[in-house]
Amino acid sequence: MQGSPNAQYPPLPLIQTWIWMMTQSGDSDIQQKGQNNLIASFGSLAKANEYLVNHNQG
Template identity: 60%
Template sequence: MLDSKQSQYPPLPLVRTWVWMMIESDNPDIREKGKSNLIATFGSLAKANDYVANQLASNK
């Protein structure tokens, strides 16, 4: 059963795409869009990081 808090977040591949956009893109507009998507969804980059880490740990 999915945790109700986890189910409100987008799927991990989408979140990882936003992280890639923020870190790897050469385009400043794409970097900002990735960052703003993460903050809008999770409230902070730290919470987004925690979500990704927890998802990766639970998929092992």
């Protein structure tokens, strides 16, 4: 599935939850878990950010 243009990503609310965990949680373990989930789903935080930018238009 690597490089597939039809890659399946988690639902947007779940991605937003992981971002909240990473940026707003005061607990370092929760912050790390949010980051790990994003990287596991997208391969990098940059790709997760790109996905969000593309899906928040409109």
